[in-house]
Amino acid sequence: MEIWDLYDREGNKTGDTWERKPRSFQAIPDGKYHLVVDILVKHKDGTYLITKRDENKDVYPGYWEASAGGSAVQGEEPFEAAQRELFEETGLKGDNYELINVSFSDKSHSMFYSYVCETDAPKDSVVLQEGETVDYKWVDRAGLIEYVDSDTAIRTHNDRNKKYLDRVRFDEILSKRPEAPWAGDIPEGDFVTPYPTYPTGQILDKFAKHEFEDASGVKLKYYTYDPTEHGYSKSGKYPVLIFFHGTSNSFVGDLCINYTGAELYATDKYQADMGGAYIIVPVANEYRNEEGRVKGYFGVDYLEPVHNLTTKVIAEFGESAGPKFILGNSSGASFVFRLMDAYTDDYDVLFPVGSTAIAEESLLDKLDEKDKYLFFAIAKRDEFHSFTEEVEPWLDRLSKMKHCFIFTPEWTRNGDKGIASIEGGIEMGQHCLMNAIQSNLMFDDGTPMEERLPGGVTAWIKEVTKEILER
Numbered sequence: 001m002e003i004w005d006l007y008d009r010e011g012n013k014t015g016d017t018w019e020r021k022p023r024s025f026q027a028i029p030d031g032k033y034h035l036v037v038d039i040l041v042k043h044k045d046g047t048y049l050i051t052k053r054d055e056n057k058d059v060y061p062g063y064w065e066a067s068a069g070g071s072a073v074q075g076e077e078p079f080e081a082a083q084r085e086l087f088e089e090t091g092l093k094g095d096n097y098e099l100i101n102v103s104f105s106d107k108s109h110s111m112f113y114s115y116v117c118e119t120d121a122p123k124d125s126v127v128l129q130e131g132e133t134v135d136y137k138w139v140d141r142a143g144l145i146e147y148v149d150s151d152t153a154i155r156t157h158n159d160r161n162k163k164y165l166d167r168v169r170f171d172e173i174l175s176k177r178p179e180a181p182w183a184g185d186i187p188e189g190d191f192v193t194p195y196p197t198y199p200t201g202q203i204l205d206k207f208a209k210h211e212f213e214d215a216s217g218v219k220l221k222y223y224t225y226d227p228t229e230h231g232y233s234k235s236g237k238y239p240v241l242i243f244f245h246g247t248s249n250s251f252v253g254d255l256c257i258n259y260t261g262a263e264l265y266a267t268d269k270y271q272a273d274m275g276g277a278y279i280i281v282p283v284a285n286e287y288r289n290e291e292g293r294v295k296g297y298f299g300v301d302y303l304e305p306v307h308n309l310t311t312k313v314i315a316e317f318g319e320s321a322g323p324k325f326i327l328g329n330s331s332g333a334s335f336v337f338r339l340m341d342a343y344t345d346d347y348d349v350l351f352p353v354g355s356t357a358i359a360e361e362s363l364l365d366k367l368d369e370k371d372k373y374l375f376f377a378i379a380k381r382d383e384f385h386s387f388t389e390e391v392e393p394w395l396d397r398l399s400k401m402k403h404c405f406i407f408t409p410e411w412t413r414n415g416d417k418g419i420a421s422i423e424g425g426i427e428m429g430q431h432c433l434m435n436a437i438q439s440n441l442m443f444d445d446g447t448p449m450e451e452r453l454p455g456g457v458t459a460w461i462k463e464v465t466k467e468i469l470e471r
Helices: 078-090 141-148 155-160 162-175 249-259 268-274 300-320 331-342 361-369 387-399 434-438 456-469
Strands: 003-007 013-019 033-043 048-053 068-071 095-105 110-119 133-139 208-213 219-225 238-244 278-283 321-329 349-353 373-377 404-407
Touching: 033 078, 033 095, 048 078, 048 141, 068 078, 078 095, 078 110, 095 155, 095 162, 133 141, 141 162, 155 162, 208 300, 219 300, 238 300, 238 331, 238 456, 249 278, 268 456, 278 300, 300 321, 300 331, 321 331, 321 456, 331 349, 331 361, 361 373, 361 387, 373 456, 387 404
Parallel strands: 033 110, 238 278, 238 321, 321 349, 349 373, 373 404
Antiparallel strands: 003 013, 003 033, 033 048, 033 068, 048 133, 095 110, 208 219, 219 278
16 A cells, blocks of 8 residues: 655645555545656766656556656655655666756646656666566657657656756757857856746737837837736836837747847736836837848837837826836847937936947936936847957946946856857857846846846836936
8 A cells, every 4th residue: 555645735745645546646635736756867978768658557558758756655755755766667776866847737636846867877777667667768868859759758747847858959959050159168067048937928918019100101010018907006106118129029020029028027026026117119110131131120210200109108108107218139229229319318217238339428428417327238248249349348437327237247047047048040148138137137946147136127127216206
């Protein structure tokens, strides 16, 4: 007889137990879970163990799986259960266990602890478990990804291990293309991740879509988010965040909202952190010419039409519209420098990300003279700009400004603390620092990416808004 401990949704033992019987997990009370462990085995030579399930198994008969594991018995902690299950199912002992995921399934009333462990055991020492496994093989990274993408893979296992498998997938991609210019400088033990860890495109319905025609005849599409339509009082005073996208980002349709860095600032969490905020996302009229080059991105020709657009929309927001923040990514960052230079009196905060287009020193003088704020952000290893040649000469001047926060991280990082690498025909991961800004400069575990901003960008926006309103 096998007895399981039961846990609550926070992973705490409830004091209740459950007797294992065929399909008995279905009768476990709602809100309670039994502990299940998954172990992905990696050999120290870099290959991974895949086993084939017995054809007589009730669930996924004959399927291959990149997982040993099973249910913990009463009194076992997750790590103890992982060690036991690994040995029982494969005859292997592992070391360097890494916990890669904790998740819950209401359908099976399971709390899953997923591990990756390394072993240096002889590869032919795998012991198949009668009634459980009938075959095994060791596969390299490409073989593991081929398995993950196959029709005979167990999707639920792979979904639980998705973040780790994405790392494996990207390591394989990196191995087949020219190295990033900074690849040789990655610290030992560090890792590279291809994607931001935050969700994309999931709350776009919070944004209203509009069209604007300037007196000059220029037509622009734009999006807005209004906090007063989401529970915030119309008698409040809220910052207005205006996001400008980088070159070619308009081609992704409504997802352009995310590419500007704006999407997550409309989430309930970010809005609460800021005390509410309006958002405007103008979209450039981009196109590709006959040579395939992107034209029509934000530049000097957009200055007056965009300013007229933002002026109109802010007027529509009414008395609750507070300080105006203009945030730009890449070529959008270059644009906000120009926009602030041209209309300094009409905006309060300049927030360029990933651009060295600081324009003239006269702009910095003007920002100080008019008590404006600057958040200057660019990665030191930016693939498009030489930090040494284009940024360092400005740092002393920037540091002497009245209201300037300088954020120049050694590496651009994603929420999982991995070094950001995004292939866009060329390597551009470090250039995409706006991904970190959209993560609120906070890692997934709640620790800050910048120790001077323990509350992230949202806390900085709230503080600056308060300072400006109290003048």
